Amino acid sequence: MLGKSHAFRYRDATVIITLPTRDQATESHDEGSRAYLDGYVLEYGADIARTAGINTVDVVVQQGEAIDVPIEIFARQPKAVDLLSAPQQQRLDDIVTASTDIASNAFEYWLSLLRWKTNNFRIGRREPLDNQSGWSTYLHDTETHHPIWAATIFLNVNFSSAITENVWEEVRSTAERAEETPIFYKLLDDAHESHNRREFRRSIIDAAIACEVFMRSLVMNKVPLELDADMRQMLEEANINQYLRKFVPNLLAEKRRTVFKALVNDHLNSLFDVRNKIMHMAREDRATAENCIRFIKATQTLFEIGKTYE
Template identity: 25%
Template sequence: MDFVLRCEMPVDLLVVSELLGNEHKFSFEGREIVLKLSKRYFSSDDDEPDQEASKIARCVGWSKEPSGKRAVHISIEKLFLTVQVLDSDDIDVASEMVISEAKTSDLFWEKNTPQRFQEAGRKLSNIASRAFDYWCRVTRWKTGLSYFGLPLERHEAHPGWRYLASVDPLEYVASFNDTATIHVLPSVTVQEWEVIQESLQAGVQTSLWIDTFHESNRRLAAGDVRGAYLDAAVSAESFIRHKLMQSVAALPATETAIRKRIESWNMTDVLSRFDKISTLSSLDLSREQLANLRSVFDTRNAIMHGKHVDLKEAELKVMLKSVKALVDK
């Protein structure tokens, strides 16, 4: 018996239909974790549509074939993550508890107290959340889907009904309803699914520059332009400093002065000497890309120093392409 986290996605995961029923298995904090896609999905084209599956997954793309339409793309709303239950969790489970659905609950509570289950459940729930976060970060990394697994709604700072009034503000003439934006992600392919499994199985951790790059894209889409600029700068700087420290890794351990100098080296100075540092020049960035990176750091510095900055979404979108060119190396 496993502890299950049913994950409701803020933005649906789009997959090719071949991935239905597939799973990722990996170890996390000493437990076996399984992330599974349900085989069930709703399709209005089916003779008997699975109505109960409509909130788990839905067919959103078909292909025409001689035998009729074939499901190609499936939009996944709910994912299922299971955490292995260990003897040390002190949850008494037995096979007879799942033989009869009618007796399952009664049999379980005959052998377990609510207090003991709550304590174990809290621990397992926290592990499940951390494992799912890890899976999402690896999935964003290996697919480039920045929005996946993250909240994307633009939060209205001052929510409320908006309308046109003449004299009395309580009497409206016409109400205003803004258009809704629906974000659609590209489909995860079978090849990407396999690459994700390889990384999870190897226990590879995502880098700070990868996580903050995707968070910057997510914040930009959610309307937090200032936060997006800050994360973009953190992404670029952490990667550049990583490359700089790699360049002095072969120096003797006693050479602490040069390491400290590089750790505190101003990013503006680093970028002005980018072509003169072999570790960085090998990244082969264009002049335009370097100029965009300077703009990211200049904007970040202005924000951090309390200056007024006219932040523009369109400009940041261009700059993020240069950050991607850097951190994707």
């Protein structure tokens, strides 16, 4: 995978995103390394790296514009202003500004495809700042301050989906088709990220909106285009309970309908109730880590149930 590139059209430009090469990868996760080798296994008496972690990629934007510059500029450091007229300098500045905007947005688009195809919200996102010291919590005697009890220490191990050759090809073909990551997948990623940062209110709101957008998309994609505009608007604006009780179940085969109804009763009703309490009544007593995990899993299950109709 190291050294591979994706090239795709984005905003009337060609964008090329390239992973670091094997020569640019360090043997361990060094500070400032572009990539590092990982997942070592012992083969024939030698440690062989099976995976690599990527810290930076190259993003090249080709806009297809040409501008004449003096030959002397190629022997100078960048931005030799004495060799260019003011209009030429302004034109180059405009190209730089446009290219920066395209590169930034194209990179985020590319990351969204990677997260979508790997189902890994962590790609391209920083780990949250840890406000814990690493020491256990102790109970002390109030008079002598002698520690008499210590909390059990738990270790959290995060699992991340690797970007395999198959995933790489899926992202390439998706980008070439200029296909966008569905907004409900982005919202689910945001719910994961907020939970990871212990922002439980936001996580629950994102999960609820992800479910709502998914169900509305599911139904509206099945509505005939020739349907009267007012009737279509009525369906689009219908209360979410109509989708939970009638619209979505009517689309599903019997087995999936049974699973969906159980999901509604066990989790989705609770999710929308908690969302409403947070947004409309400022009550956050149910915005807990446990509920975040429960609702995120329910959202993922909903996506699986309705995947046939995407």
